[in-house]
Amino acid sequence: MSDAIAGKTVLVTGANRGLGQALVQQALERGAARVYAGSRGPSAAGDERIAPLTLDVTDAGHIRAAAEMVRSLDVLINNAGLWVPDDLSARGVLEQHLAVNLFGPLEVTQAFLPALRSSRGTLVNVISLAAVAAVPITPAYSVSKAAALSLTQSLRALLAGEGVSVHAALPGPIDTEMVRSLDIPKAPPADVARAILDGVERGDEEIFPDPMSLALADGWRASVVKEFERQNATMVQTTPVAA
Numbered sequence: 001m002s003d004a005i006a007g008k009t010v011l012v013t014g015a016n017r018g019l020g021q022a023l024v025q026q027a028l029e030r031g032a033a034r035v036y037a038g039s040r041g042p043s044a045a046g047d048e049r050i051a052p053l054t055l056d057v058t059d060a061g062h063i064r065a066a067a068e069m070v071r072s073l074d075v076l077i078n079n080a081g082l083w084v085p086d087d088l089s090a091r092g093v094l095e096q097h098l099a100v101n102l103f104g105p106l107e108v109t110q111a112f113l114p115a116l117r118s119s120r121g122t123l124v125n126v127i128s129l130a131a132v133a134a135v136p137i138t139p140a141y142s143v144s145k146a147a148a149l150s151l152t153q154s155l156r157a158l159l160a161g162e163g164v165s166v167h168a169a170l171p172g173p174i175d176t177e178m179v180r181s182l183d184i185p186k187a188p189p190a191d192v193a194r195a196i197l198d199g200v201e202r203g204d205e206e207i208f209p210d211p212m213s214l215a216l217a218d219g220w221r222a223s224v225v226k227e228f229e230r231q232n233a234t235m236v237q238t239t240p241v242a243a
Contacts, residue, residue: 004122004201006031009073011066013038013057013108014080018176019126022193023077024050030197036070038080055080057104063111073115075200078105079126086140094140101144106151113164120163124200125152129172129213132220156205157233167205169196172212187211 010027014020016039027035028047035047038055053069056062057080082100086093105125116123131149134142149168156166175186187210199207206226208217220226 004030005075005197007033008075008121009034009036009070010075010077011036011038011053011070011073011112012077012079013055013104015039016041019171019174019189019192020079022189023079023196025190026193026197027075032075036066036073038066055108057108058099060107063107066108067111067115070112070115072119073112074119074121075124076109076112076116076121077124077126078108080104081126081128082144083138083141085138088139094143097140097144098147101141102147102151105148109155113159116164117159117162122165122167122200123155123159124167124169124196124207126169126171126196127152129170129216131170132216153229153233157236160233161237165203167200167207169199169207169209170213170216171196171209174210185212 005027010032012020012023012027012035015024015037020037020039024035024037028049032049034049034051036051036053038053038057040056041054053066054062055066057078080100082097084093084097088094109123115121125148127148128141128145130138130142131145134146149170152166152168159166171187171192173184173186174192175188192209195209196207199209206217206220208214208220
């Protein structure tokens with residue numbers, strides 16, 4: 001078992017189904033001491049190490065209460081997400097996606113940063129391949145995930161000096177309720193969850209956890225885009241940030 005998960009306290013948002021549920025199970029299989037399973041409504045725990053946590057990532061009160069309850073944390077996995085087909089004709093749909101897929105992980109992360117700084121812990125944002133190439137049948141989702149990838153890159157640079165490692169999981173379609181209606185190949189949630197935690201244990205900054213995304217992995221890591229991110233990250237150490 002890797003030190004990344006074994007014996008650690010883990011929090012997973014969107015943990016009541018699909019990939020979130022699979023991530024909870026994978027954390028347990030890897031020896032996590034406690035897994036907080038965050039979801040919008042009450043959920044049952046099948047293992048004494050699971051602590052159900054009411055956590056709607058768009059609800060400031062939920063986030064505040066969760067941070068007060070979870071006093072110590074080693075690994076935060078921002079997995080909760082929203083996917084709704086649209087055509088960018090309704091601003092409200094875009095705002096809904098941004099609330100869940102961008103501001104949700106940002107606000108949850110901010111709430112738990114003191115605990116992650118204390119443990120020199122790990123942050124994992126579950127994003128999507130749609131962050132790097134828009135999916136035209138759901139552009140609001142793509143926009144929100146592209147923003148979430150930029151958020152993750154920014155947090156990685158800002159937190160590097162504080163010992164918090166930051167990872168972006170970039171899966172392709174997963175066989176969950178969210179996209180079950182789409183007639184495209186989909187990866188099993190258990191396989192994706194296993195590959196995400198494998199990537200965390202290896203220390204991969206970007207994790208490509210399924211066959212579709214894995215095809216992009218080598219090109220991404222050797223790309224001018226990745227190198228440009230590294231160059232920009234050095235500015236954190238050399239440029240004063242206004243208060």
